Amino acid sequence: MNETIDASVRPPMFVIGHCEVCGTYTYPPQAYGCRRCGAALLHRVSPPAPAILRNYVTVHAALTPELAVPCVIGEIELAPGVIEEALIHVSDEAQLRLEQQMVPEAYKDGNDQWRWRFVPTTGGMGDKE
Amino acid sequence: MALAFCTDDRRHGGQGMNGTLLKDNPVHVVGIGMHKYQFPTETPYPVLGLTAVREALADSGLKFSDLDAAVVGTAAIGMAAGRVMLKHLGSTGLEVEQVENASASGSTAFRIACLQVASGERDLVLAVGVDKFGDGRRAANKDGLVSLSPTSTIPLVKFALMVRRCMRTYGLTPEDLARVAVKNHRNASLNPYAQFRKVRTLEQVMNSPKICGDLTSLQCTPRGEGAAAVIVASPAAIKRYGLDRQRAIRVLSSVSNSEGLANDDGNATPSVIDVVTRSSQMALERANISAKDLDLVELHDAFSVEELVYSEAIGVCEAGEGAHYLNRGASSIGGECAINASGGLLGMGHPLGPTGLGQIAEITRQMRGEAAGRQHTRSRFALAHMVGLGTVAVAHVLAKP
Numbered sequence: 001m002n003e004t005i006d007a008s009v010r011p012p013m014f015v016i017g018h019c020e021v022c023g024t025y026t027y028p029p030q031a032y033g034c035r036r037c038g039a040a041l042l043h044r045v046s047p048p049a050p051a052i053l054r055n056y057v058t059v060h061a062a063l064t065p066e067l068a069v070p071c072v073i074g075e076i077e078l079a080p081g082v083i084e085e086a087l088i089h090v091s092d093e094a095q096l097r098l099e100q101q102m103v104p105e106a107y108k109d110g111n112d113q114w115r116w117r118f119v120p121t122t123g124g125m126g127d128k129e
Numbered sequence: 130m131a132l133a134f135c136t137d138d139r140r141h142g143g144q145g146m147n148g149t150l151l152k153d154n155p156v157h158v159v160g161i162g163m164h165k166y167q168f169p170t171e172t173p174y175p176v177l178g179l180t181a182v183r184e185a186l187a188d189s190g191l192k193f194s195d196l197d198a199a200v201v202g203t204a205a206i207g208m209a210a211g212r213v214m215l216k217h218l219g220s221t222g223l224e225v226e227q228v229e230n231a232s233a234s235g236s237t238a239f240r241i242a243c244l245q246v247a248s249g250e251r252d253l254v255l256a257v258g259v260d261k262f263g264d265g266r267r268a269a270n271k272d273g274l275v276s277l278s279p280t281s282t283i284p285l286v287k288f289a290l291m292v293r294r295c296m297r298t299y300g301l302t303p304e305d306l307a308r309v310a311v312k313n314h315r316n317a318s319l320n321p322y323a324q325f326r327k328v329r330t331l332e333q334v335m336n337s338p339k340i341c342g343d344l345t346s347l348q349c350t351p352r353g354e355g356a357a358a359v360i361v362a363s364p365a366a367i368k369r370y371g372l373d374r375q376r377a378i379r380v381l382s383s384v385s386n387s388e389g390l391a392n393d394d395g396n397a398t399p400s401v402i403d404v405v406t407r408s409s410q411m412a413l414e415r416a417n418i419s420a421k422d423l424d425l426v427e428l429h430d431a432f433s434v435e436e437l438v439y440s441e442a443i444g445v446c447e448a449g450e451g452a453h454y455l456n457r458g459a460s461s462i463g464g465e466c467a468i469n470a471s472g473g474l475l476g477m478g479h480p481l482g483p484t485g486l487g488q489i490a491e492i493t494r495q496m497r498g499e500a501a502g503r504q505h506t507r508s509r510f511a512l513a514h515m516v517g518l519g520t521v522a523v524a525h526v527l528a529k530p
Contacts, residue, residue, distance in 0.1 A: 028274050028275060058342060063283050063286070064279050064280065067280065087279070
């Protein structure tokens with residue numbers, strides 16, 4: 001019971017899925033099978049290396065209600081072969097550079113659900129807040 | 130235990146069979162019809178769809194009661210759209226089925242119709258695409274999994290990211306992107322079925338509101354509605370009904386695939402380009418022609434960058450040469466290979482269900498020499514290619530009689 005309460009208050013750990021059969025990493029870790037071999041069991045593990053920013057753009061138009069614009073969306077390499085589109089928490093894309101190390105940051109959305117966004121190891125929005 | 134599901138063969142589409150059905154059993158387009166693509170209205174969808182079907186019947190000289198089956202492509206209307214619409218043409222008892230495959234819904238309906246005829250199961254099949262602008266509900270938002278971005282199922286963002294990659298890799302410029310929209314809006318201005326009928330200048334395209342990254346609003350396909358219908362026939366049906374063989378367009382090949390596993394390389398080819406490459410190459414191979422033989426291509430230019438990278442992926446031009454190919458007029462009407470002579474998704478519009486069938490209708494019109502005002506000079510071979518949500522692709526090669 002206490003654990004449940006704590007989980008709602010404490011930020012979660014950032015983990016990815018790892019296939020015990022072929023060793024492939026997958027995101028999200030709750031995926032229903034390995035994207036390479038289809039094995040059903042994925043272990044939740046910490047990423048094997050720091051996340052790397054591979055690409056980014058600024059979204060100018062309100063494409064979806066839960067997204068305040070302008071905002072920056074990037075492609076983050078979470079593990080070898082696992083490149084995911086992710087929300088980047090910076091005030092301006094000029095604060096970013098390719099191949100930069102990024103760190104996941106948990107935040108609560110409008111529905112009080114934990115979500116992830118990424119910030120640069122230096123120079124992100126977190127440095128100004 | 131893991132299944133041996135993802136093998137190298139699957140990377141190439143898992144098309145284990147030889148795919149010669151259409152080669153061995155000719156299928157022809159004998160009738161085409163359209164309802165103009167337009168911004169959303171209160172017009173009920175049967176009115177849109179029936180306009181296209183009646184036009185296709187008139188074009189072919191057939192009656193609705195002659196048809197053996199109907200395949201309906203729609204992404205947003207809902208269950209059993211076909212019978213609700215087609216009953217107004219008479220209750221003939223024909224087979225009616227519905228297919229949804231995102232932007233490729235109409236192309237998939239056409240593929241099923243062609244395979245029904247080629248297999249010998251049917252002689253005359255109607256493929257009709259119809260859509261109203263829907264609520265954008267997607268299965269990817271209902272899979273119970275949480276992504277890292279609220280935009281993860283929005284193709285626009287993926288293509289804006291692709292633009293950035295192309296700018297870094299090939300030196301693509303914002304002007305290169307905008308010229309795609311200029312060309313396709315110009316083509317659309319000549320197409321009475323197109324949603325946009327205005328010629329746009331480079332400045333107008335570049336100065337339209339920014340949507341995402343370097344993509345401006347005139348480089349993004351508009352929301353809309355419409356309908357397109359195509360009737361396909363076996364040689365036996367053409368003979369039985371005395372249809373005009375000179376106006377019948379042969380379907381040489383039909384291929385459908387989905388994305389493979391991304392390479393373990395942060396700078397790997399985006400999976401959508403891989404899907405387009407594999408589907409188009411397989412369709413060309415099965416048609417026994419090369420990309421350089423193509424006179425016409427209708428492709429999925431929902432966002433301007435797509436036309437440039439897909440023209441390279443299809444092989445109409447070399448990798449990295451898409452912008453140069455367009456800039457020197459090679460993809461214009463009257464050029465080496467007219468790409469999106471209809472106006473494409475950017476100019477003609479993209480109501481989802483009808484779009485792939487609208488491509489077939491345009492190619493048919495061009496091959497018959499009936500594309501008044503936008504007639505391309507050559508039309509021996511053509512490719513119709515659609516992508517669905519960036520993850521599936523459907524390709525057809527057609528040939529003039």
